[in-house]
Amino acid sequence: MRDEHRLLIALQDLDIMIKEVKDKATSKELQSLGFKLTGLSELQEAREKLAKKTPKGLLQRYEKLTEHFTVAILPVTGNLCLGCFVKLPTSFFSAVSRNELQTCENCGRLLYIP
Amino acid sequence: MKSMEASKLISFFEEDLCIFHLRSRKKMSVLTEIVHHLAVNNKISDEHFIIEMLKNRESLGSTGLGNGVAFPHGRSLAIKELSVLFARSASGLDFDALDGKPTKIFFLILAPSDKGSETYLAILSELIGLIQKPAKLKNLFEVTDYQALVKILEDKDL
Numbered sequence: 001m002r003d004e005h006r007l008l009i010a011l012q013d014l015d016i017m018i019k020e021v022k023d024k025a026t027s028k029e030l031q032s033l034g035f036k037l038t039g040l041s042e043l044q045e046a047r048e049k050l051a052k053k054t055p056k057g058l059l060q061r062y063e064k065l066t067e068h069f070t071v072a073i074l075p076v077t078g079n080l081c082l083g084c085f086v087k088l089p090t091s092f093f094s095a096v097s098r099n100e101l102q103t104c105e106n107c108g109r110l111l112y113i114p
Numbered sequence: 115m116k117s118m119e120a121s122k123l124i125s126f127f128e129e130d131l132c133i134f135h136l137r138s139r140k141k142m143s144v145l146t147e148i149v150h151h152l153a154v155n156n157k158i159s160d161e162h163f164i165i166e167m168l169k170n171r172e173s174l175g176s177t178g179l180g181n182g183v184a185f186p187h188g189r190s191l192a193i194k195e196l197s198v199l200f201a202r203s204a205s206g207l208d209f210d211a212l213d214g215k216p217t218k219i220f221f222l223i224l225a226p227s228d229k230g231s232e233t234y235l236a237i238l239s240e241l242i243g244l245i246q247k248p249a250k251l252k253n254l255f256e257v258t259d260y261q262a263l264v265k266i267l268e269d270k271d272l
Contacts, residue, residue, distance in 0.1 A: 006163075013167045013190045016227055020189075021174065029235060033242050036175035036212065043174055071228045075159075075191065082228060114159055 002099050005112055007054045008062055008073050014047050016070060058101075065109060073101070075114040083109040118240045120268045126198040126237055127267070129260040130155050133201040136220075141209050145169065145186065148201050148222050156194075157224075163192035164224065178211030182218040182255060183245050187238055191227045196234060198223050200263060202255070218255050247272060 020026045021037050030037060051059055065072035074082050081088055084107035092102060102111045133151055138144040145168050146161075153161045167190045171177065178184040199222040206216025221241050225234040245251050250272040257263045266272060 009191050010163060010166055012227065013163060013188075013192075014170055016189050017167070017170060017174070020231075026235070029239070033239055034179045034212070035177065039174040043170055046170055046173070071191070073191070074228065 001112060001114075004055050004058055005073075005101055007050055008058060008110070011047065011050045011054060011059075011062070012066075012071065012073055014043060014050065015066060018043050018047065019070065062110065069107075069109060071109070073110040073112070076102075076111050081107060081109060081111060083107050118236050120270070123237065123240050124264055124267055126196065127200060127260075127264070128155075128198075131157070131197065131199040132260050132263060133199070134258045136201050136203040136207075138203070139207050141172070141207070142169070144201070144203070144207060144209070144220065145172075148186075148199055148220060151201075152197060152199060152222075152224070157197045158190075158192050159194060160192040163190050167192075172210070176210040176212060178209035178217045179242070180211050180213035180215065181245065181251060182206060182211075182215060183251070184209050184211065184217045184220050185223065185238060185242065186220065187223040187234065189225045189227050189231060189234070193224045193226045196223075196225045196237075198237060202257060 021040055027037055062072050069083065071083060076088065079088050080086070081104040083104060086104065086106040104111055131152070133148065136144060136147060138147045145165060149161050149164045149168065152158045158164050167188045168186050171186065171188045177186045201220040201222070203218055206218040209217035211217050223234050223237050225231055244267065250266060253266045253272060257266060
């Protein structure tokens with residue numbers, strides 16, 4: 001897996017965490033359990049640093065996808081896109097290089113072979 | 115949130131995912147040790163992603179809730195399936211706990227990015243409820259094997 005793809009995965013993990021904190025129901029639940037969620041700005045700073053390291057074109061593709069999906073980049077498991085659960089065509093695997101990100105033709109999510 | 119039956123809660127624990135004698139003495143090294151244990155047991159695809167995610171989670175606010183217990187948790191693409199790891203440090207260590215006291219036991223709860231979010235919050239809630247019972251907590255501080263751990267978790271009288 002290329003470094004820029006690793007950056008994107010780390011970025012997505014961070015985005016999911018930020019989304020959970022911003023989600024009123026989830027943050028209320030976590031706070032009711034005793035967690036102090038005071039470091040949102042630190043998370044946002046870490047996100048900005050990661051975003052700056054990510055190639056612009058890739059970041060734009062990812063951010064466009066996150067307007068629709070929580071999980072925009074996924075590993076391929078079996079022969080399915082785990083985002084939309086549509087079977088990937090055989091041509092997907094013959095054309096794919098292990099190091100290249102591919103796009104699910106059905107939902108548009110970014111896919112990689114782990 | 116719905117409460118979870120003890121048997122259901124225990125089903126998330128695995129003997130291979132318990133560390134009864136942590137070697138680490140510092141916050142970041144304990145995270146590394148427990149994540150490495152998950153990797154050895156094939157529960158995660160990449161240690162680096164999980165450690166980074168947990169570090170970020172700690173920067174949001176310590177998961178050391180006090181009374182000697184911490185609940186590191188989160189979601190990542192590098193997590194293959196919902197996993198719960200139990201770890202114990204006999205002497206305790208500084209985990210930036212909210213009460214400033216040493217942390218002796220750790221429940222690490224991890225879920226994949228794309229599923230299991232509801233379940234991991236339910237597990238978290240149930241475990242936090244359990245450790246409110248002083249007798250249960252005292253026993254957890256001293257537990258050194260999996261069978262005893264299960265017994266403590268399912269014992270309604272504790």
